[in-house]
Amino acid sequence: MLALQVAAVALAVTAVQDAARARELLIDELRLRLVANGVVTAAAIAAAALCELVLALTRPAPAP
Numbered sequence: 001m002l003a004l005q006v007a008a009v010a011l012a013v014t015a016v017q018d019a020a021r022a023r024e025l026l027i028d029e030l031r032l033r034l035v036a037n038g039v040v041t042a043a044a045i046a047a048a049a050l051c052e053l054v055l056a057l058t059r060p061a062p063a064p
Helices: 002-020 029-060
Strands: none
Touching: 002 029
16 A cells, blocks of 8 residues: 555645645645645545555455
8 A cells, every 4th residue: 555655645745835835825826736736646646546456356366
């Protein structure tokens, strides 16, 4: 489940970078793009991890 850890780190880095710019009242385009990229990256990695989990669960067990 390394992919989920990478997704969590991507979201954490995005949150830290966004918190550094949170003093402004209005959300500018750069800040919105940063948050959107972090969310898309984390969602893509989480989807890949889910697909990997589905493949692992549906794979037949090796023959004895």
